[in-house]
Amino acid sequence: MKHPNILAASSAAALAMGAMVTPAFCQPEYGRKDGGGNEPDIKQLSRDLKSATDKVKEFAEDAKGRLEKGEALSQKAKEAADEALVKFNELSATMTEIEQKLARRGGGEDTERKSMGQRFVEDEGVKGFMQRPPSKGGVSVEVKAITSVTTDTAGAAGDLIVPDRQAGIVAAPDRRMTVRDLITPGRTNSNAIQYVQETGFVNSAAAVAEGLLKPESSMKFDLKTVPVATIAHWVQASKQILADAPMLASYIDGRLRYGLAYAEELQLLKGDGTGSNLLGLIPQATAYAPQGGLVATTMIDQLRYAMLQAVLAEYPATGHVLNPIDWARIETSKDEMGRYIIGDAADGAPPRLWRLPVVETPAMTVDKFLTGAFKLAAQLFDREDANVEISTEDRDNFVKNMVTIRGEQRTGLAVYRPEAIIYGDFGNVA
Known part of the structure; x- marks a missing residue:
């Protein structure tokens, strides 16, 4: 101690x-x-x-x-x-x-906060008014209102309000891609696809009596070559923003890939084959022409007769491709008693018509339809799957600290049997 x-x-x-x-x-x-x-x-x-x-x-x-x-x-x-x-x-x-x-x-008496009542009774104008003999008149005290404005004015307190920032980026809706799934998939290691197509066949086969000359049949073939098209696009960003916002890099990757799929769907359906474009299904399809003298009076009839046309060409149809507007028109069709023809409005119905699946896509032009045996009619060849690459090799990129982000794929389409795909017009739009 x-x-x-x-x-x-x-x-x-x-x-x-x-x-x-x-x-x-x-x-x-x-x-x-x-x-x-x-x-x-x-x-x-x-x-x-x-x-x-x-x-x-x-x-x-x-x-x-x-x-x-x-x-x-x-x-x-x-x-x-x-x-x-x-x-x-x-x-x-x-x-x-x-x-x-x-x-x-918050400091001494100079910075002390006072209520409106205190400021009123301590105001010199109020004190003088109260000391005068009773008379008519009035006195006012200026009070600066506190508001949410952000300008540099008295009472402005808007800068104190912190916005409720939500995480992530609200992107535009993505289109559901469906046409690729209709076609037979394939791969290639070349920049072009070649195939031999039978373009004519005269069948002279018949019963022949003993000792007589047999009839001769003839066939015609044609060598077809289709290119492997490159579908690509790019965006530019700074190295700093990609480093400071890692989420942005994955977002850009996803959007670029979606852009490739969007362009591919249009090429598969409508590519005109000029320049570096694919030659799509519609430009090669067979025009709708009802067989057997049948006359269609409804959209549902037209699709059934398109199936018949493919069957008569020896290719049983496997599906229909419609614009969502046309499918909605069909689903809301009613009979003479006002009852829905396709399914029940309360529960809906699977997108099927005449036993075949209906594929809805905005890529299809309104008032048009495509019916056919898609798996037999065409094949898709992937030369290079969709990919996204980042590069700083460009001189301007290096000097400006920028990066180029490119999305690219290489795809070819071969339509073996154009007669297996029927393309028509419903006739509802002038």
Whole structure:
């Protein structure tokens, strides 16, 4: 256990070095500057605190010197030390309390917030009006309204409002790609597809009597060559934004791939074969022409007769391709009693007609239809699957810290049997 003199001296020395001593109680004894109890006399409190600090330092130095000489501290000296420490603690606690109040209030009385009522009764115009004899008239006090505007004007607090920023990017809706699934898939390692197509056949087969000359049949073949088309596009971005927003890189990747699929669907259906375009299904399809003298009176009839046309060409149809508008027109068809012909409006019906699936795509022109044996009629060849690459090799990219992001694919389409695909017009749009 430490000696009481040593304990007192070390406490005083600790105070001299700036350590905090927690007081047992605090009773501020300071008056107010305005006599009304609004503000403590901080200047006087600061002077008293400095004086108490000096006394503690003085005692600490004296105690340290005595202890080094081996002299004991007198009872009177210890009582004086205790008194100095208590006084110092009280003053220090009072000063801390005042500083905390000012900090919570945001400063001194110049920055104190006042209610509208306080500002009204303290206004000089109101005071003067109240001191005059009763008379008619009025007085106004200007009060700056606090608003949500962000301009540099009095009362503008709009910059304090933080928007509720939602994560991610709200993208445009993606079209569901369907035409590729109708066609037989395939792959190639070349930039062109060649195939031999039978373009004519005269079948003279017949029953022949013994010893007679057998009839001759003839066939005609044609060598077809279709190119492998490149479908591509690109965007440019800075290296900084891709590094600072990793999500953006994957978003760009997805959008570029979607763009390739979108262009591919249009090429598969409508490519005109000029330049680097594919020669699509519609330009090679057989025109709709009802067989057997049948006359279609509804859209549903037309699709059934298109199936018949493919069957008569020895290619049983496997599906229909329609614009969503035309399929909606068919689904809402009613009989003479107002009942829906296709399915039930409450539960809907699978997109099927005449036992075949109906493929809806906005890529199909409104009021047109495509019916046929798609798997037998055509084949899709992928030379290079859809891919996205990033490059900084361009000189301008390197200098400007930019990157080029490119999406690309290479695809070929071979239509082996044009007669297996029937293309027609519903006749609802002039």
